[in-house]
Each structure stands twice: as C-alpha cells, then as structure tokens.
Amino acid sequence: MILKGSQRGGCRQLGLHLLKTEENEHVEIHEISGFVSDDLLGAMDEIDAISKGTRCKQPLFSVSLSPPQSENVRVGVFEHAIAMIEERMGLQGQPRVIVFHEKEGRRHAHAVWSRIDPEKMTAVNLPFFKTNLKDIAKQLFLENGWKMPQGYVDSKLRDPRNFSLAEWQESKRTGVDPRDVKVAIRICYNQSDDLNSFARALEERGLFLAQGDSRAFVALGNLATRHDNL
Structure with missing residues (x-):
C-alpha cells in the first residue's frame, strides 16, 4: 500500500476536495471522530477554528492510502494501516x-488528523514522517503478501549515485568519491521534512548548506569541497 502524507493548511479546501464526486464514482465518509460536528466540512471548520488559537499554519496531517492496482483490499486492512500510522x-x-473513494471498482482511502492538541494548544510534531510512512508501507506489503514495488525490494534500483564527468574530475582532485557524497545527501533528504531538518541532518555528516551562485543551495564540508546536486 502506497502511503503519501503531508502537513498542510486549507482545512475547508481539503474537505471539499475529499467530497468531490467528479473524479470518483463513489465517496463514503467512513469515520468522523473527536469533533463536535458530525459532518466532514464541519469537522474541517473546527480544525481551522482551533488552529487560530495557535501559531500553527499547517494544522492538518493528511495521508492517502493507495493499495496495489491488482488488489481488492478490505476495509479492515485500511483501518489497520491507519492505526499503524496513528501510533507511529x-x-x-x-x-x-x-x-x-472508489473509482472503476477500486477503493482507496484518505485519513486526515488534526495536529492541534486542544489541551496544550500546540501542534503534534511529526519528525521524519515521510520515512515513517515508507516503513509502514513496506510492512503492509509484507503482511498482505502483495508484490512489493522495485524500489522497496532493492534500493539499488533507485540508485542516486550516478555522477557526471565534471564530478568525477573533481573527485580526482579532492580524493573524495562523489557517490559517497550523493548517498549522504540523499539519505539526509529522505529523512527530512523541511529545509531546517535537512540542514541539521547534513551537519551531522559534516556537510553544511550555503547559498550557491547558480543554484539555490550548495553543500559544503568535510565530505566534499562542494556538491551542487541537491
């Protein structure tokens, strides 16, 4: 099951999107819990209203759950996946x-949480949520015996380490293998949710973000004198 998540605002806009029937043959509101309102748009309005008492600009955590194309997945499997996400x-x-949502007989799901803790009036922090979702997705493929996407089976099939002639020549001058630099940067990127967490992850590996001349940012540090391909 492919899981795609985002922290976002636009509460009512998301609610309207989830209710669209133009792109889906059938829309089912499966659950609305923890709200005063018992309808979807009312729930989204509640999240928006309570978020205004905080500094949070992205009070929603939205996840789409898409099963393999060839599988007809039971509701209970979706509920199990959502419970795993919620706990993690x-x-x-x-x-x-x-x-x-159902289209051409195939069901997929959307789960949306309010990030705002109403007692503390703060937002639940979601560090490395992209990495966590990928880990959960891989577990779901294994649990259900589904054919796993190639990128999950062997990370080498999505190898980011190919490099240019210019990078190879630079590696000869500096004695640093650009493949190692690319792997380090890619790991940091995949584990990060925003620019600040990306910069911190790079610093842990001896790399630092700096403003570049021709690109928005470059990475500088002990692993390489310069690497532009961020």
Missing part, C-alpha cells in the same frame, strides 16, 4: 476523519 506518528486520540 503519535496522533493517538487526535480528531480524525476517514474517507473512502
């Missing part, structure tokens, strides 16, 4: 909605 992200007890 520390969102237990947070208000949430679950919506099922």
Whole structure:
C-alpha cells in the first residue's frame, strides 16, 4: 500500500476536495471522530477554528492510502494501516476523519488528523514522517503478501549515485568519491521534512548548506569541497 502524507493548511479546501464526486464514482465518509460536528466540512471548520488559537499554519496531517492496482483490499486492512500510522506518528486520540473513494471498482482511502492538541494548544510534531510512512508501507506489503514495488525490494534500483564527468574530475582532485557524497545527501533528504531538518541532518555528516551562485543551495564540508546536486 502506497502511503503519501503531508502537513498542510486549507482545512475547508481539503474537505471539499475529499467530497468531490467528479473524479470518483463513489465517496463514503467512513469515520468522523473527536469533533463536535458530525459532518466532514464541519469537522474541517473546527480544525481551522482551533488552529487560530495557535501559531500553527499547517494544522492538518493528511495521508492517502493507495493499495496495489491488482488488489481488492478490505476495509479492515485500511483501518489497520491507519492505526499503524496513528501510533507511529503519535496522533493517538487526535480528531480524525476517514474517507473512502472508489473509482472503476477500486477503493482507496484518505485519513486526515488534526495536529492541534486542544489541551496544550500546540501542534503534534511529526519528525521524519515521510520515512515513517515508507516503513509502514513496506510492512503492509509484507503482511498482505502483495508484490512489493522495485524500489522497496532493492534500493539499488533507485540508485542516486550516478555522477557526471565534471564530478568525477573533481573527485580526482579532492580524493573524495562523489557517490559517497550523493548517498549522504540523499539519505539526509529522505529523512527530512523541511529545509531546517535537512540542514541539521547534513551537519551531522559534516556537510553544511550555503547559498550557491547558480543554484539555490550548495553543500559544503568535510565530505566534499562542494556538491551542487541537491
């Protein structure tokens, strides 16, 4: 099951999107929990209203759950996946909605949580949520015996280490293998949710973000004198 998540604002806009029937043959509101309202748009409005009492600009955590094309997945499998996400992200007890969409007989789901803790009036932090979602997705493929995407089977099939002639020549001058630099940068990128966490991850590996001449940023540090391909 492919899981794609995002922290976002635009509560009512997301609610309207989830209710669209133009792109889906069937829309089912499966669950609305933790809200005063019992309808989807009302729930989204509640999240928006409570977020205004905080500094949080992205009060929603939205995840789409897409099963393999060839599989007809039971509702219980989606519920299990959502429970795994909720536990891993520390969102237990947070208000949430679950919506099922069906197109050409194939079901997929959307789960949306409020990140705002109403007692503390702070947002639940979601560090490395992209990496966590990928780990959960891989576990779901294994649990259900689904054919796993190639990128999950062997990371070498998505190898970021190919490098140019100019990079190879630079490696000869500096004695640093550009493949090692690219791998380090890619690992940091995949584990990061924003620019600040990306910069911190690079610093742990002896690399530092700096403003570049022809690109937005370059990485400088002990692994390489310069690497532009961020």
